[in-house]
Amino acid sequence: MAEYHGPTPVATVERLSVYLRTLQEAKKEGKEFISSIQIGNRNGFTSAQVRKDLSCFGNFGRKGKGYHIDTLISSLRNILGLGKKWKVALMGLGNLGEALAGHKGFQKSGFDIVAIFDIDTEKIGTKYKDIPVYHPEKLSEIAGKENIEIAIIAVPNSAAKKSIQRVVDANIKGILNFTNVRLPLEKEFVMKNINLASELETISYYLTHPDRICRGV
């Protein structure tokens, strides 16, 4: 009931995204209502956690019936900022860049990669999966023209600092960073780092300490 307006922990936002996906699945299965217990069970969270997270953003439940799936999907989409299309720049067209450029899940969620930037002169001026490839020098110009608000950094670690700096200079405030490089950024920039080796380290931790396995990995 009482909405919370302070900073939102990243872990909370990540769970909202998981809940949204769960609701979309339940809807596909033909369900109209879902309980916090059911949402929790499908993801390894407790129902208390689900209720607590959602109550931070509004009063969605209906006593005895659970959440109305369509309504909650629409609310969560708005909360997550998915009521609009986001234009995305992809920095780097190596193996990872190619995989990301072809990733259908982005478009489904409303994220359109509209421009790719790479220093390879053989790639510049061509298209990959119908997306034009430019020299990174062009980033500010294209970002302004296309209204790009998010950049994905998929360049080698050695090129990361320069690439992130270009993104910041182009005033692109959302950054998804696949490199190891971390830069201190002004408060209005939002940088999310994905470290693929860390993901495996979470697994090796639990395999090494099976007594500490925690549902919801």
Added chain:
Amino acid sequence: MAEYHGPTPVATVERLSVYLRTLQEAKKEGKEFISSIQIGNRNGFTSAQVRKDLSCFGNFGRKGKGYHIDTLISSLRNILGLGKKWKVALMGLGNLGEALAGHKGFQKSGFDIVAIFDIDTEKIGTKYKDIPVYHPEKLSEIAGKENIEIAIIAVPNSAAKKSIQRVVDANIKGILNFTNVRLPLEKEFVMKNINLASELETISYYLTHPDRICRGV
């Protein structure tokens, strides 16, 4: 001081992995000691969080001097199960699979992709980046022979259920899943799901609600 032996929340393990990387960087910079404040500052966590996380696993700090970097690196590596090499199977050699097969960060952290599985008859029997490619039917046999303990699922969503089932049947207990498919697994299996669109949704959330930006994104 008081070590904790219950289930470890995933978020805690993920932070340990971030701390390890921070320590490795600090070591490269020639530092010998580091404080919880410095570890926190580099990652957007509070020093209290850093101290709390580490105190669950031992008594590492030295009053006034902070943590001895080499000692803490070695301890964290052991805690995360990185004292050994892990053999990894890669399921799917599409764009994402190729990117993962070529990802140098895995090997650096001790994760060796030793076998790739794909249904494409043109790929089966060849090598990709020196790693042999097999038909998925061979998974159990190769996993047993090679002592594979972790599998990465990088197949299309439509093939995911079958692929995860093969991994479970081969008794590979650690699973890093890039698909949308979620399967209920026995307690001893550890499945970590990465949803790339969710990562962007975290960014779109904070861009939509800049007043709620929380350091440590």
